[in-house]
Every structure is written in C-alpha cells, then in structure tokens.
Amino acid sequence: MRTSRPVVPLWLRSRADAVQTLTWVGKHYAHVVGYQLARTPMYAGRLAIRSPRGLARLVGGMVRWTFDLEGEPVRVATVRKADPEAYLKLSRQRDSRVRLRVPVMLVVLVTLLIAALIVAGQPAALQWGALAVALAALGILGKPADRPLIERAVLASTVEKLTSDIVIRALTTLGISGITQAMSKNPKDAIRFVAPITRDGPGWRADLDLPHGVTVGDVLDKRDRMSGALRRPLGCIWPEGDSTVHEGRLILWVGDKDLSRTVVKSPLVKAASHDVFKGIPFGADPRGRAITVPIIEQNILIGSQPGQGKTASVRVLASGAALDASTELWIHELKGTGDLDPHEQNCHRYISGIEDEAIAYAADSLTLLRKEVMRRAAALKALPPDLCPDKKVTRAIADKRSLGLHPLVAIFDECQNLFAHEEYGAKAGEDAEFIIKLGRALGVVLVLATQRPDKRSLPTGISANVTIRFCLRVAGQLENDMILGTSSYQNGIRATLFVPGPPDKGGDAGTGYLVGATPMPKVVKSGYLDTPTTQLIADRAHALRKASGVLTGHALGETPEQLTPSYDLLADILAVVGASEAKVWNETVIARLADLRPEVYGGWEVEQLTAMLKPHGIKTVQVWGTTQDGKGANRRGIIREEVAERSRGAAS
Structure with a gap:
C-alpha cells in the first residue's frame, strides 16, 4: 500500500505551529549573529x-x-x-x-x-x-589545530539538531533484542525513516518504522535509557506510537525544554467569562500546543497516585465551569482538605469532608442527579423539533433558563471514599452509572477523580462508560487500564512512565495521558492554578453569577435537600413483608417498597436491593415461590426473620 506524503509540511499545518517554528528559527539565528558580532x-x-x-x-x-x-x-x-x-x-x-x-x-x-x-x-x-x-x-x-578561531554560539547539548544517525544510535543502545538483531543483519534498512526529521514546535520530530517484531511499547519501557542515549533530560523525550498505521510506527519527539520544568499558564487566569460549550482550556502537550477538553456531552475520569496533581487538574475544570454563568456547579471534595473551597461561593451543592455525613451528602447528590436526568429527558422530549432537532442540549437551549436544561457539572474529588463506603457505596455507584449513560445528551456532566483506581473504589460500570480519561502517574498496569481503558498499557499508553514527585524535584506531577479529548491519546500537562489564583477566578465567577441572577442553593445559604436519612430500609421491608411470610422474593419486596415510598424506591432492581442489604450483614438466598401463571420458580429473596433480627440490633 502506498502512502502519499503530505504536500504541506507538518509545521505549516497550523498557524500556531508555523509561528512557533519560525520564531524558534528567528531567535536561534539572531542569537548566533549577535553572539558572533559581539566577539x-x-x-x-x-x-x-x-x-x-x-x-x-x-x-x-x-x-x-x-x-x-x-x-x-x-x-x-x-x-x-x-x-x-x-x-x-x-x-x-x-x-x-x-x-x-x-x-x-x-x-x-x-x-x-x-x-x-x-x-x-x-x-x-x-x-x-x-x-x-x-x-x-x-x-x-596560523591557526592552531586544537583551537578554532570562532566559538559556538549555542551549545550542541541543548539545541543539537536531531538526525537519523543520532536516533539510530539511541535506539541501538536500548538493549531491545529485536533492534539489536536487525541492526546486525541489515544496519542500513533495519530502522526506516518514513519522513524527514523536521522541526515540530519547540523540538524535533522523527517518524520511523521499527524493525519487524518490535513495537512502540518496547521503546516506551526504555524511555529513561533513551534519555541517556540522547543526552537530554527525561522530560524532553516523548516517544509515542501511531496505531492507525501499525504497532511498530514510532513518533519520537525530542523537545528543547524539560516538560517537568515547564509551568503551563492557564488562559482562565485572565478570562472574564467562559463558554463551556467550547470546552475548557486544560493544559498543553509537550510541543506547547494548548489542549482543550470538551465537557458538554462528556463525562471525565481523573486518576493518579497521591500527590501527582489530580486535584489540581480538577481545579482547572472547576474554574472553567464556574466562569460560565449558565453552568450549575456541584462540588464534592471528599478528602476534607478544602482544595476546592474557593469555588464554594459558586456552587448549588457543596461539601468538603471525609466523615460519614459528607459521604451521605455526596450520595444524596447522585440520587438527586438521577432524578434530574429523568426530568430533563422528559423536558427535552417535549421540546418542539425546530428548537431541538437533535434532542441534545445546545447553547441556545441552555440560555433559556426557564427550560431548566442548562449545563450541570458535578465534581466528585476522591470519589473512592464514596463508592467504597459500606452503606452508601453500592447505591451511589449505580446512580453514577445511570447518570453517565443517560445524562450526556441532557447537559449533566460528571467529573470523577480518584487516587485508588480498583474495582471496589471505582465500579467497572463507571470506568467502562466515561468518555474522557486523564491518568497521571500510577504504579502499575492494573491501575493504568482502570483509568485509561482496557489494553491501554499493552497499546503503549502507559502512565507508569511518568516520574513520581513534584517538578522542583525532577518529578512529572501534573503530567498525564489524556484519552478521549483528542483524536489520539496525548501526553498533557495541566494548567497550574494555585490557591490564590483560583480564589481570584472564583471571585470573578461569583460576581458574574450574581450579576446574572443565577446563584442558587448552597451559594445563597439555602438548606440542602437531605435524602439519605429520610428512610430506614430494614423497617420499610418489615412494613411491607408480613410476619407470616418467612421468605419473599426480592422482586416482590421491591414492588411493595415502590408502592410505600415511590420517591425513594422507584426504579430499584433486584441487584440494587441485594447491594443495599450487604452493609447490614444480610445476604439474599434462593427462595422457592410461585409465579403469576402458577408455575414454581427458585429466585433470589430475603428471610424476614433475619431482617427483623438486624433491625432490632440496629435499634438497640
């Protein structure tokens, strides 16, 4: 198959890249000329x-x-x-x-x-x-052989042009057996460059095919050794693959500056307002190109080890959402450190804490969001086709506040404390999965952040359905794939390659793999907003919202709606299951509970009742019964006496 090379060079495909490349060339040669003229x-x-x-x-x-x-x-x-x-x-x-x-x-x-x-x-x-x-x-x-007349204006170690010889030399030192064998048999064609090495932003880009049988993943595992071979800081070396071609296509980008030492300035710092329908400016890739994360019709999952910049990334998204006065903001900071406190003044619902009361509040929020999704679905369906032809929330629909279809961004930082909770976790996980699946087209957006990505702390129904993922440094393949998706590690998308620790100590905190926001996975460093800067943005957003008259709920000091303590599940089961009924099917119990409290139990399923009984130490069993058509069947159910015993124990 023949592949046509692009007519327009890579660095001329966008104005930003062209300006950056020409600026680099101009500064480089201006420095050289000035240096030599001065001497x-x-x-x-x-x-x-x-x-x-x-x-x-x-x-x-x-x-x-x-x-x-x-x-x-x-x-x-x-x-x-x-x-x-x-x-x-x-x-x-x-x-x-x-x-x-x-x-x-x-x-x-x-x-x-x-x-x-x-x-x-x-x-x-x-x-x-x-x-x-x-x-x-x-x-x-009369020039001595060991003393040149003209000195070099720029040290080769910092701006040395990347050449094919340098790349091949670096690859052959990685100790990859496939490369070593191919180079020994056919050194001229073992590594084939599919395009000339070119200037790409503040660095050099090499596109090449690795020897047969060698994948990009093999090279990613040796990124630290490649840094030594190229004599560049680790934060300058960014190999990535292009699986749309084949697994052996390597795109090696070598930057002039260490990404870990680069501070990405967020445009939100000076923005008077923002439109979330245009996405939120999130950070920059190693080439220095701005990366915007779409948020409408999306759900976002952020994960990392502690101290790697997860909450700072959440802070950027919260700031972008706050600057759009039409966006309703719910924030649940379940660590209790107050990292998101500046935006409390802009939230319809807000909680910061790790105690059971805070977890219950967050669980209530998901219950309310589930109801809100169902309300919005009915409201959107009722809109005339000329106003909403695609049955999706648009900017024009969001601006009609009376419709109640404005964007709603709900943030759950340290969400593992909610989903792993013995009492509230199971129901919260089911509500979150429901919202993620149905809320996208209705303007309801979930932003979930966790430092413990495992099956218990992050239900698979959630991790499998989020559309945008940002994974900073994690420890291993399991955590990597829980955040970025199954087989990501195998495909070379590995957040394990980032160096742990803050940038001032040589770490990659704030840098991660972003998947779903761009056509191909990208390494991105999120914008840096410290607490004072975030406070200034939050104050600006508050003034904007106050002037627009859209402050509601917590921002106005209103008492939040409490759902969790409004019912006793065991007492309600005993109320609908008579003393003469020793064993009852779950589906029968759910139907009766829905009649008793439709606002609480409406929509419950058999698995949900089983999950809600587990924290009380009650397990469902096989129960023999008769269906409506008179046939016998064996289905999951409860033992009434066990429920009564647990209820008496809780009361005492």
Missing part, C-alpha cells in the same frame, strides 16, 4: 596574533614547494641504500620540477610586489582594508 574584536585580535605564524608557514611552504623539499627524505633514503640508479632518477625529477617552479614563484612574487605598490598609492582606508585582509588570511594559516 568580532576578539576574533580580529586572534587573527593578528596568529598572522606571524601564518607568514612563517606561508614562506616555508613556498620554499618547500619551489625547491621540492618534500622529496628530500626519499632522496636521502636512496643514498643510504646505496642505490645510484634510483637516486639519479629522483635527482633528475627534482631538477625538472625546480626548473619549472622557480619561474612560477618569481611571477608570483613580482605580482605580489606590484599589488603592494598599487595599494601603497591608494587612500588610507583601502590600505588598511588590504592590510586587514592580509592579516586575516595569514591568521587563518
């Missing part, structure tokens, strides 16, 4: 000092050439060997050369003398110019 007097002095040696070398060379002194050692050697025939032949050759060269040298000397006399009769400026040229020429002839 012109020093170079002139060196030439003047070296000119006597150059004159001696010139005169000596002319004499040796004229009288054929270069052949003198050979003639002496024939004399020592007592070989008269060879000596006579060499002597005749030397005589013929000298007879020819002496006139030539006389012509050269006379010409130089005439030129000197002509220059002597010229103006002083021309005389000095001729003298300078003569001294420069003699100075160049």
Whole structure:
C-alpha cells in the first residue's frame, strides 16, 4: 500500500505551529549573529596574533614547494641504500620540477610586489582594508589545530539538531533484542525513516518504522535509557506510537525544554467569562500546543497516585465551569482538605469532608442527579423539533433558563471514599452509572477523580462508560487500564512512565495521558492554578453569577435537600413483608417498597436491593415461590426473620 506524503509540511499545518517554528528559527539565528558580532574584536585580535605564524608557514611552504623539499627524505633514503640508479632518477625529477617552479614563484612574487605598490598609492582606508585582509588570511594559516578561531554560539547539548544517525544510535543502545538483531543483519534498512526529521514546535520530530517484531511499547519501557542515549533530560523525550498505521510506527519527539520544568499558564487566569460549550482550556502537550477538553456531552475520569496533581487538574475544570454563568456547579471534595473551597461561593451543592455525613451528602447528590436526568429527558422530549432537532442540549437551549436544561457539572474529588463506603457505596455507584449513560445528551456532566483506581473504589460500570480519561502517574498496569481503558498499557499508553514527585524535584506531577479529548491519546500537562489564583477566578465567577441572577442553593445559604436519612430500609421491608411470610422474593419486596415510598424506591432492581442489604450483614438466598401463571420458580429473596433480627440490633 502506498502512502502519499503530505504536500504541506507538518509545521505549516497550523498557524500556531508555523509561528512557533519560525520564531524558534528567528531567535536561534539572531542569537548566533549577535553572539558572533559581539566577539568580532576578539576574533580580529586572534587573527593578528596568529598572522606571524601564518607568514612563517606561508614562506616555508613556498620554499618547500619551489625547491621540492618534500622529496628530500626519499632522496636521502636512496643514498643510504646505496642505490645510484634510483637516486639519479629522483635527482633528475627534482631538477625538472625546480626548473619549472622557480619561474612560477618569481611571477608570483613580482605580482605580489606590484599589488603592494598599487595599494601603497591608494587612500588610507583601502590600505588598511588590504592590510586587514592580509592579516586575516595569514591568521587563518596560523591557526592552531586544537583551537578554532570562532566559538559556538549555542551549545550542541541543548539545541543539537536531531538526525537519523543520532536516533539510530539511541535506539541501538536500548538493549531491545529485536533492534539489536536487525541492526546486525541489515544496519542500513533495519530502522526506516518514513519522513524527514523536521522541526515540530519547540523540538524535533522523527517518524520511523521499527524493525519487524518490535513495537512502540518496547521503546516506551526504555524511555529513561533513551534519555541517556540522547543526552537530554527525561522530560524532553516523548516517544509515542501511531496505531492507525501499525504497532511498530514510532513518533519520537525530542523537545528543547524539560516538560517537568515547564509551568503551563492557564488562559482562565485572565478570562472574564467562559463558554463551556467550547470546552475548557486544560493544559498543553509537550510541543506547547494548548489542549482543550470538551465537557458538554462528556463525562471525565481523573486518576493518579497521591500527590501527582489530580486535584489540581480538577481545579482547572472547576474554574472553567464556574466562569460560565449558565453552568450549575456541584462540588464534592471528599478528602476534607478544602482544595476546592474557593469555588464554594459558586456552587448549588457543596461539601468538603471525609466523615460519614459528607459521604451521605455526596450520595444524596447522585440520587438527586438521577432524578434530574429523568426530568430533563422528559423536558427535552417535549421540546418542539425546530428548537431541538437533535434532542441534545445546545447553547441556545441552555440560555433559556426557564427550560431548566442548562449545563450541570458535578465534581466528585476522591470519589473512592464514596463508592467504597459500606452503606452508601453500592447505591451511589449505580446512580453514577445511570447518570453517565443517560445524562450526556441532557447537559449533566460528571467529573470523577480518584487516587485508588480498583474495582471496589471505582465500579467497572463507571470506568467502562466515561468518555474522557486523564491518568497521571500510577504504579502499575492494573491501575493504568482502570483509568485509561482496557489494553491501554499493552497499546503503549502507559502512565507508569511518568516520574513520581513534584517538578522542583525532577518529578512529572501534573503530567498525564489524556484519552478521549483528542483524536489520539496525548501526553498533557495541566494548567497550574494555585490557591490564590483560583480564589481570584472564583471571585470573578461569583460576581458574574450574581450579576446574572443565577446563584442558587448552597451559594445563597439555602438548606440542602437531605435524602439519605429520610428512610430506614430494614423497617420499610418489615412494613411491607408480613410476619407470616418467612421468605419473599426480592422482586416482590421491591414492588411493595415502590408502592410505600415511590420517591425513594422507584426504579430499584433486584441487584440494587441485594447491594443495599450487604452493609447490614444480610445476604439474599434462593427462595422457592410461585409465579403469576402458577408455575414454581427458585429466585433470589430475603428471610424476614433475619431482617427483623438486624433491625432490632440496629435499634438497640
């Protein structure tokens, strides 16, 4: 299959890349020219000092050439060997050369003398110019072999151009057996460059095919060794694959600056307002290109080890949502450290804490969101086709506040404390999965962040259905794939390659793999917003919301709606299951509970009842019963006496 190379170079495909590349080239050569011009007097002095040696070398060379002194050692050697025939032949050759060269040298000397006399009769400026040229020429002839005349303006270790030889040398030092064997058999074609190495943003890009049987994942595992081979900081080396071609296509990007040392400035710092329908400016890739995360019709999952910048990334998304006055903001910071406190003034619902009351509040929020999704679905369906032809929330629909279809962004930081909770976790996980699946088109967005990505702390129904994932440093393959998706590690998308720790200690905190926001997975460093800066953004957002009259709920000091403590599940089961019924099917219990409290139990399923009974130590069992058509069946159910016993124990 033939692949046509693009007509337009990579760096000219966008205005930002073109400006960045041309700016780099301009600054580079402007620096070189300025550096050398500033040292012109020093170079002139060196030439003047070296000119006597150059004159001696010139005169000596002319004499040796004229009288054929270069052949003198050979003639002496024939004399020592007592070989008269060879000596006579060499002597005749030397005589013929000298007879020819002496006139030539006389012509050269006379010409130089005439030129000197002509220059002597010229103006002083021309005389000095001729003298300078003569001294420069003699100075160049007198240059020592180990001391160049002109110094390098830029050290090669920082801006050395990436070449194919350098890349091949680096790859062959990685200790990958497939590369080593291929290079030993066919060093010219083992590694094939599919495009010229070009300038790509603030760095160099090489597109190449690895030897047969070698994948990009093999190279990613050796990123630290490649850093040593290329003599660049680890934060400058960013190999990635292009699986749309094949698993052996490597795109190696080598930056001029260490990404871990780069502070990404967020445009939200100076923004007066923002439109979430245009996405939220999230950070930058290693090439310095701005990365925007779409948020409408999306759900976002962020994961990492502690201290790797997870909450800071959440802070960027919260700030972008807060600056859109039409967006309703719910924040649940379940760590209790107050990292998101600046935005409390803008939230319809807000909680910060790790105690059971805070977890219950967050669980209530998911219950309310589930109801909100169902309300919005009915409201959107009722809209006329000319206003909502695609049955999705748009900017025009969101601006009609009376419809109640504005964007709603609910953030759950440290969500593992909610989903792993014995009492509230199971129901919260089911509600979150429901919202993620149905809320996207209705303007309801979940942002979940966790530092413990496992099956208990992050239900698979949630991790499998989120559309955008951002994974900072994690410990291993399991955690990597829980956040980024199944087989991500195998496909070379590995957040394990990031160095743990803050940037000031050489770590990659704030840097992670972003999947789903761009056509291909990208390494992205999130924008940095410290607490004072976030407070300024939050204050600006509060003034904007107050002026628009959209502050509600917690922001106005209203008492939050509490759902969790409003019912006792065990007491309700005992109320709907008579004392004469020893064992009852779950589906029968759920139907009766829905009649008792439709606002609480409506929509419950068999698995949900089983999950809600587990925290109370009650397990469902197989119960024999009769269906409506009179047939016997064995289904999951409860033992009433066990429920009564647990209820009495809880009351005491």
